[in-house]
């Protein structure tokens with residue numbers, strides 16, 4: 001059964017629409033993002049600490065431990081750091097923290113990319129596959145081809161059975177409907193972000209309702 005994450009929440013109105021209906025709620029503390037929020041604002045919005053996901057692009061592991069300590073949020077999504085930095089970080093973090101590493105997936109899986117998936121899987125609690133555009137991940141609004149996403153998921157699962165897998169990158173209701181069986185059999189969580197907006201950082205209530213109605217009917 002897939003869980004649902006809605007990311008890029010920036011205000012109370014949008015938060016109200018989803019709070020009781022999704023499994024994870026993402027708050028983005030990455031300055032280059034149009035969905036950026038400072039930690040002070042995130043701490044006011046993220047009252048449900050079990051659902052909150054703090055999205056970061058840290059310069060080093062210490063930046064993550066500081067921000068986790070400050071916010072008390074125990075799900076963190078990282079769009080930077082290498083496998084040895086993640087390994088070091090995992091040791092420093094409290095045991096209850098779920099470390100989700102974003103791994104960029106382009107249109108094909110090269111041997112180098114396969115190796116990267118394995119390396120990050122070994123040191124993380126969860127992997128979030130996101131579309132990779134010009135070497136970057138995060139809010140691209142573009143989808144990983146579903147067969148490539150499933151291949152990436154298989155590599156991670158074969159590397160570590162307990163790995164939790166998130167599918168992100170331009171996910172919308174249509175792509176969920178079209179690929180539901182594959183998504184359900186390969187991923188634990190589906191992540192929706194920019195596709196649910198009416199403008200950057202502001203969600204569209206009708207798109208949220210449509211998605212959550214489908215989730216209630218088909219997934220729950």
Ligand SMILES: O=C(O)c1ccccc1N[C@@H]1O[C@H](COP(=O)(O)O)[C@@H](O)[C@H]1O
Pocket residue numbers: 007008026028030032033034035055057079128130137138139140141142168169170171191192193194195
């Ligand atoms: O949304 C952003 O602007 C962003 C910037 C920097 C890091 C992460 C960001 N968002 C995350 O990107 C994925 C995919 O988003 P999309 O569906 O392609 O819009 C999602 O997990 C967001 O949390």
